Amino acid sequence: MSGTLAFLFLALAVLLGSETEIGAAPQTPVLTGPALAYQGSRVQFTCEVTPWASPLTFELWKDTEGLIASGQGLSVTFELLVKEGSEGKYFCKEASGGGASDTIKLQTVVPVVGARLSSNPHPPVLFEGQSLVLQCLVRSGSRLSFTWFHEKQEVKAPSPQFRINGNTLSVDAVSEKHAGKYSCMAQNQVTLNPRFSSSTDLQITVKQHISDLSISFSISKEVAGLQANINCSVSRGSPPIRFSLLLEGKEVEVKSEDTLSAAFTLPLSLGVDLGLAQCGAQTESQRLVSDPVRVHVVPVGGTVRVMANYLYDDSATTVVAILLKCTAERGTFPIFSWIFNQSSLPLGGTVLYTTPALVLTDIRPGFYRCRVRDRFNDSSVWRESDDVFIQKTELAVAPLELVALVFCVFLSMVIIGGSVFLFWSVEHRFKASKHHHHQGVQTDAEIVNAQQVDPSSQPQTINIKVVTMEFEA
Numbered sequence: 001m002s003g004t005l006a007f008l009f010l011a012l013a014v015l016l017g018s019e020t021e022i023g024a025a026p027q028t029p030v031l032t033g034p035a036l037a038y039q040g041s042r043v044q045f046t047c048e049v050t051p052w053a054s055p056l057t058f059e060l061w062k063d064t065e066g067l068i069a070s071g072q073g074l075s076v077t078f079e080l081l082v083k084e085g086s087e088g089k090y091f092c093k094e095a096s097g098g099g100a101s102d103t104i105k106l107q108t109v110v111p112v113v114g115a116r117l118s119s120n121p122h123p124p125v126l127f128e129g130q131s132l133v134l135q136c137l138v139r140s141g142s143r144l145s146f147t148w149f150h151e152k153q154e155v156k157a158p159s160p161q162f163r164i165n166g167n168t169l170s171v172d173a174v175s176e177k178h179a180g181k182y183s184c185m186a187q188n189q190v191t192l193n194p195r196f197s198s199s200t201d202l203q204i205t206v207k208q209h210i211s212d213l214s215i216s217f218s219i220s221k222e223v224a225g226l227q228a229n230i231n232c233s234v235s236r237g238s239p240p241i242r243f244s245l246l247l248e249g250k251e252v253e254v255k256s257e258d259t260l261s262a263a264f265t266l267p268l269s270l271g272v273d274l275g276l277a278q279c280g281a282q283t284e285s286q287r288l289v290s291d292p293v294r295v296h297v298v299p300v301g302g303t304v305r306v307m308a309n310y311l312y313d314d315s316a317t318t319v320v321a322i323l324l325k326c327t328a329e330r331g332t333f334p335i336f337s338w339i340f341n342q343s344s345l346p347l348g349g350t351v352l353y354t355t356p357a358l359v360l361t362d363i364r365p366g367f368y369r370c371r372v373r374d375r376f377n378d379s380s381v382w383r384e385s386d387d388v389f390i391q392k393t394e395l396a397v398a399p400l401e402l403v404a405l406v407f408c409v410f411l412s413m414v415i416i417g418g419s420v421f422l423f424w425s426v427e428h429r430f431k432a433s434k435h436h437h438h439q440g441v442q443t444d445a446e447i448v449n450a451q452q453v454d455p456s457s458q459p460q461t462i463n464i465k466v467v468t469m470e471f472e473a
């Protein structure tokens, strides 16, 4: 629009100019000057008639104030100090009469100073999912545009993460990635000599919700006796977190922690049931309670057994590993060791295992036995299982799975054998009639091989891989 106006103005000036040359009297003057100026700056308006040889008296007028100034010369330049009321339409005239120049509409701009950030909420500490609104405020300034920075990077508007509207940057639901330093820069939208003002950084903190509160329970032997160590921990969340220990639903101890876990201790006697313990975790916005754990420690006792799992490969014919599992009838915190052919396993030293399973990949046949005692009492007595004889091709016992496996192998043998024979006989007859014809990918040699090899080496669809055996003491 202004472009069109400027063009019209120019066209008019050209017209007027050509008229000057034709006529002899002073013609309509032309006013030049800025359309936009900072308040407090000085601007110049020049009035002239071209071409003209002798000085004239020119007057500068403003639409709302009338005559402002006058001066003599071939062209006259009026200087104005731009103030708040300087906005308006200016034009000039030649004093002795004649037309008025085109008007120049002067707009004033307040230079930007004092940019700062305001945040909602304030102080800018939010939980995940809350909404954040930042505003770029200025002490003074008009015709402003705003640029935002997050961690020194310019925030590109439209983005899925941020919404920018005027001097406002907003996030509907903050997440961790929105945390960090923000600043804004306000700028006068002026092509010539633009001015800027930048805010200081504002640190936005995004707190995580606490989640997955878990309780763990261990035991240690102290001078004063046995002690239950209860550890409460959350998998994520922002500290501080107020952890509490609950016994049978009653809060017995509270700890505020700057970490994601807290440890509690309780005096304990063997065999005495302290009841169900739970952890509580609380922040200003959440309150979680863990699953319960029974604080009741019974010493290892009762019958000790070994259980063996035979792990077969895909063809379900070769044992690739044997998994031995040691179980005691009682015992809250057992520890295990293994004996092979009367000596400790691995050979050369007793290794204590906190898990009941032992995996044998290098399977040496012989007698295996396990021992169990209380983990927390080094002087407690080992309880032993009976020796069990383990070997790679253990077929002495025939549990249900093994029966199923054998049956499946037999069935596949019958099917494969049958189909191979059928195929062979068909092929044979076909070959007899048409000697040089090869059918499919199978050659004669392969067919012969297929008949000769162990049918169980053919790919099986059976997927039984684990055979379990239990040896009771």
Ligand SMILES: *[C@@H]1O[C@H](CO)[C@@H](O)[C@H](O)[C@H]1NC(C)=O
Pocket (backbone or CB within 6 Å): 216, 231, 232, 233, 261, 262, 263
């Ligand atoms: C509690 O358990 C957590 C997770 O297993 C662990 O990281 C933390 O160190 C433990 N805290 C204490 C005080 O034992």
Ligand SMILES: *[C@@H]1O[C@H](CO)[C@@H](O)[C@H](O)[C@H]1NC(C)=O
Pocket (backbone or CB within 6 Å): 341, 364, 365, 366, 367
């Ligand atoms: C373990 O004992 C069995 C049975 O007496 C025996 O066959 C085997 O060779 C022994 N293995 C080793 C490694 O001593």
Ligand SMILES: *[C@@H]1O[C@H](CO)[C@@H](O)[C@H](O)[C@H]1NC(C)=O
Pocket (backbone or CB within 6 Å): 221, 226, 270, 377, 378, 379, 380, 381
């Ligand atoms: C540790 O085991 C020994 C031997 O069984 C027993 O006398 C003692 O009382 C046990 N100590 C604790 C703290 O259970």
